Amino acid sequence: MISIEDLSQISQAERESREAVAHQINVCVAASCLSLQSDKVKEELEKAVEAKGKKDCCKVRGVGCMGLCAAGPLVAVENEKVLYQGVTPEDAPAIVDAIGAEPVARIQGDLEAPFFARQQKIVLENCGRIDPERIEEYIAADGYLALVDTLTAMTPIGVVQQVTRSGLRGRGGAGYPTGLKWATVNKSQGTRKFVICNADEGDPGAFMDRAVLESDPHRILEGMALAGYAVGASQGFVYVRAEYPLAIKRLKLAIKQAEKMGLLGANIGGTTFSFNVDIRLGAGAFVCGEETALIASVEGGRGTPRPRPPYPAESGLWGYPTLINNVETLANIPTILRNGPEWFAKIGTAKSRGTKVFALAGAITNTGLIEVPMGMPLRDIIFDIGGGVPDGKAFKAVQTGGPSGGCIPESGLDMPCDYESLAKLGSIMGSGGMIVMDETSSMVDVAKFFMEFCMDESCGKCVPCRVGTAQMHELLRQISAGEATARELALLEHLCDVVKSTSLCGLGQSAPNPVLSTLHYFRGEYESKIAAGEAAAAGHTPPAGGAA
Amino acid sequence: MSSRPSAKPTAPAPSSKVKTLTIDDRLVSAREDESILDAARQNGIQIPTLCNLDGLTPVGACRLCMVEVKGSSKLFASCVTMVGEGMEVVTDSERLQNYRKTIVELLFSERNHICAVCVSNGHCELQNLAQLLGVTHLTVPYRNPKLPVDASHERFVNDHNRCVLCQRCVRVCGEVEGAHTWDLRGRGIDTRVITDLNQPWGSSETCTGCGKCVHVCPTGALTEKGKSIREMAKQSRFLPYLTMMREDRSE
Numbered sequence: 001m002i003s004i005e006d007l008s009q010i011s012q013a014e015r016e017s018r019e020a021v022a023h024q025i026n027v028c029v030a031a032s033c034l035s036l037q038s039d040k041v042k043e044e045l046e047k048a049v050e051a052k053g054k055k056d057c058c059k060v061r062g063v064g065c066m067g068l069c070a071a072g073p074l075v076a077v078e079n080e081k082v083l084y085q086g087v088t089p090e091d092a093p094a095i096v097d098a099i100g101a102e103p104v105a106r107i108q109g110d111l112e113a114p115f116f117a118r119q120q121k122i123v124l125e126n127c128g129r130i131d132p133e134r135i136e137e138y139i140a141a142d143g144y145l146a147l148v149d150t151l152t153a154m155t156p157i158g159v160v161q162q163v164t165r166s167g168l169r170g171r172g173g174a175g176y177p178t179g180l181k182w183a184t185v186n187k188s189q190g191t192r193k194f195v196i197c198n199a200d201e202g203d204p205g206a207f208m209d210r211a212v213l214e215s216d217p218h219r220i221l222e223g224m225a226l227a228g229y230a231v232g233a234s235q236g237f238v239y240v241r242a243e244y245p246l247a248i249k250r251l252k253l254a255i256k257q258a259e260k261m262g263l264l265g266a267n268i269g270g271t272t273f274s275f276n277v278d279i280r281l282g283a284g285a286f287v288c289g290e291e292t293a294l295i296a297s298v299e300g301g302r303g304t305p306r307p308r309p310p311y312p313a314e315s316g317l318w319g320y321p322t323l324i325n326n327v328e329t330l331a332n333i334p335t336i337l338r339n340g341p342e343w344f345a346k347i348g349t350a351k352s353r354g355t356k357v358f359a360l361a362g363a364i365t366n367t368g369l370i371e372v373p374m375g376m377p378l379r380d381i382i383f384d385i386g387g388g389v390p391d392g393k394a395f396k397a398v399q400t401g402g403p404s405g406g407c408i409p410e411s412g413l414d415m416p417c418d419y420e421s422l423a424k425l426g427s428i429m430g431s432g433g434m435i436v437m438d439e440t441s442s443m444v445d446v447a448k449f450f451m452e453f454c455m456d457e458s459c460g461k462c463v464p465c466r467v468g469t470a471q472m473h474e475l476l477r478q479i480s481a482g483e484a485t486a487r488e489l490a491l492l493e494h495l496c497d498v499v500k501s502t503s504l505c506g507l508g509q510s511a512p513n514p515v516l517s518t519l520h521y522f523r524g525e526y527e528s529k530i531a532a533g534e535a536a537a538a539g540h541t542p543p544a545g546g547a548a
Numbered sequence: 549m550s551s552r553p554s555a556k557p558t559a560p561a562p563s564s565k566v567k568t569l570t571i572d573d574r575l576v577s578a579r580e581d582e583s584i585l586d587a588a589r590q591n592g593i594q595i596p597t598l599c600n601l602d603g604l605t606p607v608g609a610c611r612l613c614m615v616e617v618k619g620s621s622k623l624f625a626s627c628v629t630m631v632g633e634g635m636e637v638v639t640d641s642e643r644l645q646n647y648r649k650t651i652v653e654l655l656f657s658e659r660n661h662i663c664a665v666c667v668s669n670g671h672c673e674l675q676n677l678a679q680l681l682g683v684t685h686l687t688v689p690y691r692n693p694k695l696p697v698d699a700s701h702e703r704f705v706n707d708h709n710r711c712v713l714c715q716r717c718v719r720v721c722g723e724v725e726g727a728h729t730w731d732l733r734g735r736g737i738d739t740r741v742i743t744d745l746n747q748p749w750g751s752s753e754t755c756t757g758c759g760k761c762v763h764v765c766p767t768g769a770l771t772e773k774g775k776s777i778r779e780m781a782k783q784s785r786f787l788p789y790l791t792m793m794r795e796d797r798s799e
């Protein structure tokens with residue numbers, strides 16, 4: 001049975017052993033750097049330390065994502081505050097030689113750059129700083145303190161109140177108040193209850209949740225256990241896509257380690273609270289991120305949404321009350337309980353509290369993962385932190401919210417980045433994907449790209465989404481190819497309205513968003529394509545309209 | 549609603565399980581576990597439906613039964629939305645009619661519905677909907693997909709060209725016959741009904757040959773071999789009776 005004292009002992013021992021070696025050399029071994037052979041870099045660094053007889057003062061560690069994926073593989077020398085980027089295995093001897101001397105200027109990155117300086121990390125606070133495969137390092141970073149402390153000092157409804165007071169909203173897309181959801185599940189009647197962590201992350205270009213799972217898996221387990229205590233559940237599931245093998249491997253390891261220490265399992269911390277976590281693998285269908293489809297999939301059925309109500313909070317997994325939260329939502333929980341809701345509520349804006357993790361992608365210099373306070377203007381995120389558009393090209397639009405979101409033009413860049421403002425701009429916060437487009441992108445093609453995604457990912461259950469997305473995709477293809485007239489454009493707009501208003505689940509209801517927002521801000525691009533189509537049609541006899 | 553206050557004070561306290569609401573300005577009452585569609589039908593108000601069938605679990609898949617509820621900008625599928633106290637429902641606004649028409653058009657465009665050569669011509673629910681909603685031609689392009697016909701069963705035929713994916717066959721086979729022969733495979737526009745693990749119907753090991761799927765199928769997708777148009781009119785009315793009798797016996 002584990003106590004606060006035990007935790008602080010582990011933490012103490014861990015710190016001492018770390019301080020015993022003067023220099024920690026951290027190598028990012030998260031997916032992006034790993035794909036650039038950072039494991040080789042780590043191996044070579046270890047060899048170099050050995051060869052140069054620096055074993056007493058240098059220790060090489062694999063850590064999670066440091067964020068600046070565009071410049072990987074990344075290596076940080078912790079005590080010297082030196083960051084190396086684009087490191088190759090051949091650089092290893094030079095890096096080890098430079099320790100305690102001048103850094104290797106050729107590959108040195110700038111830790112004072114806005115990319116690092118303007119971020120504020122809660123969810124990612126341990127990413128790139130701890131070894132995700134060692135529970136002791138998480139504990140040394142105050143991990144599991146909130147759990148053990150809460151179980152012995154707070155009632156479940158007290159935990160719900162803390163979360164409510166923090167103002168935390170769901171990071172899975174819709175921004176639903178987390179405290180309210182927890183209160184509903186807490187109050188729902190059921191002989192059993194469940195907690196599900198939604199790690200399906202299907203938006204193209206999004207990898208926020210993957211980074212947390214790969215770099216700091218214990219944070220999710222602690223968040224889930226706290227959620228379980230708050231709502232009265234003793235079983236949790238992480239629903240994670242099978243395409244994330246590294247995340248799965250580290251989660252499995254983390255679960256085993258936590259069980260061994262008594263931080264998961266029966267009677268945690270000597271209390272009556274028991275909580276187990278199992279992993280369920282998704283086959284990678286986007287729609288399985290939708291909560292009712294996810295539940296159907298966990299139950300072993302076909303992953304298709306069902307009408308709500310009843311909401312999962314009332315009737316979810318196998319009909320029992322079920323709390324479903326996104327990875328990032330749960331990742332905020334341990335810190336909120338450790339630092340208090342007031343601390344959290346001070347960050348961000350009045351209606352969007354805390355921070356948000358974004359995955360920067362597309363025509364942007366610093367592609368990678370960032371975490372900023374809610375409400376930071378989009379311009380600062382893209383130009384200051386993101387380093388702007390590369391190759392001297394002009395900015396055209398930023399797409400937020402993935403296939404359910406919209407495109408925001410230059411004129412919207414000074415809006416604060418929070419739930420309400422993005423909605424006002426015709427887009428959504430979504431899960432945190434941010435794709436920047438430069439002057440060379442065709443907005444009709446952007447809309448076509450996302451429509452193709454929705455068409456392929458529609459589950460096929462309801463008519464408007466199943467057939468409507470296919471028809472809209474065909475119309476966008478015709479417009480893009482200059483084969484369409486004003487009639488097709490009008491039809492496209494009508495179908496957007498029908499599909500948005502009548503589809504069963506969020507996928508269909510939001511599938512028209514990329515079209516609607518590009519039509520709103522870049523209608524001229526559609527019209528010039530239409531003009532080309534009209535001219536072509538005038539040259540030939542128009543095709544005869546068919547009859548039913 | 550405001551013009552017709554309900555007579556509450558003198559009547560005995562109404563059972564908490566009965567709700568009063570208005571549908572198309574008509575005051576109706578319904579049990580709280582009844583859907584808006586149930587309540588409307590009991591009062592002679594017709595809402596177009598396709599996937600819904602009395603006796604089967606509603607799935608809310610066709611979206612034809614969408615209605616407006618005052619105070620909400622969202623639409624609700626009336627087959628899966630339960631009644632609520634004081635609800636004000638509109639079932640036939642111009643907006644709704646417009647959407648329904650488009651949904652029927654989308655269904656016609658999705659596969660190959662050539663009514664003139666179909667054994668269900670004249671008693672097909674899809675055709676009836678088109679007539680009811682005034683769909684005389686399509687504004688969306690035909691997709692003309694290449695689809696197979698499975699005639700391997702000795703008594704029945706499954707023509708994918710005419711399937712609207714209402715899932716009635718899947719549900720009746722699972723919920724009523726208990727054979728679970730039917731299921732769906734693929735997703736989006738590539739979704740198909742299948743028998744067993746996508747084997748020909750004729751070689752299905754679970755099909756009992758009861759024919760319930762054929763009779764609940766709203767179109768000419770599932771038919772009996774050798775029947776003329778007139779003979780092939782579907783008889784789905786057995787269902788509510790069957791489910792009701794079973795419920796009674798189990799008590």
Ligand SMILES: Cc1cc2nc3c(=O)[nH]c(=O)nc-3n(C[C@H](O)[C@H](O)[C@H](O)COP(=O)(O)O)c2cc1C
Nearest residue numbers: 170171172198201202289290291325326329506507
């Ligand atoms: C088509 C579709 C896909 C979704 N995919 C995800 C996903 O990948 N991850 C996620 O957390 N939520 C996803 N959601 C939202 C979930 O349904 C649910 O609202 C969310 O997991 C709730 O968690 P939160 O309150 O913490 O945000 C999706 C919703 C829809 C409609």
Ligand code: SF4
Nearest residue numbers: 459461462465505508
């Ligand atoms: S909206 Fe699309 S994904 Fe959602 S239930 Fe309908 S067909 Fe399936």
Ligand code: SF4
Nearest residue numbers: 711712714715717765
């Ligand atoms: S075969 Fe008939 S009953 Fe089955 S899904 Fe298709 S249309 Fe519906």
Ligand code: FES
Nearest residue numbers: 608610611613627
């Ligand atoms: S009848 Fe309600 S959705 Fe089909």
